[in-house]
Amino acid sequence: MALLILGLLLWSGAHLFKRLAPAQRDAMGDAGKGAVALGVIAGLILMILGYRWAEFVPVWTPPAFMVHLNNLIMLIAVFVFGMSATKGRLRGRMRHPQLTAVKIWAVAHLLVNGDLASILLFGGLLAWAVVEVILINKTSSWDRPQPGEAKRDVVLVIVTLVMFAVITGVHAWLGVWPFPG
Structure with missing residues (x-):
């Protein structure tokens, strides 16, 4: 369940980052898009694995x-x-x-x-x-x-x-x- 929860947090955090911390996201420029995309993909993978492996x-x-x-x-x-x-x-x-x-x-x-x-x-x-x-x-x-x-x-x-x-x-x-x- 830990992977599932971590995946949910990473997915949500990556998606919400732009809305919750707009100045920090803007300061990252185009490189921030890659970081957010990486967070979303990692979150998705963790959710899938966490769900499949959960008791x-x-x-x-x-x-x-x-x-x-x-x-x-x-x-x-x-x-x-x-x-x-x-x-x-x-x-x-x-x-x-x-x-x-x-x-x-x-x-x-x-x-x-x-x-x-x-x-x-x-x-x-x-x-x-x-x-x-x-x-x-x-x-x-x-x-x-x-x-x-x-x-x-x-x-x-x-x-x-x-x-x-x-x-x-x-x-x-x-x-x-x-x-x-």
Whole structure:
């Protein structure tokens, strides 16, 4: 669990550094981008290894139907994440689509994972995303982009379905079948 917690702290600290210590981050110049990226990557690796190696400590047992709810919520999370790159009508509907998608993803995974490592991982990333949104909203303004063509939203739906299939394939490859049998 120590690696998992260290990874969460490193991930969060690297992401929040710009918002919490803007003068120090600015003083680092372009070299700071590399340092932050290294912190994010190291945090991600530590979270993955820490989660995979963590002892299974049951906290609660999720009901079986939550798997269906998780899959629906995950489809929404992938769609919302994709909104950050869309040039369609949905462009600009949401200020933080990627961070919102992380929050949706985390909640979906908390619904189906009742062990301590999962609660730490998904709960920790949920907390990070909430704090990140609050800090961004306090420290910067937002100019809502103009919406684009509706046909671009159709592309977003197609990309969402493809990415959802890829994500479920990766889960299956890792030994976690996301659909009940």
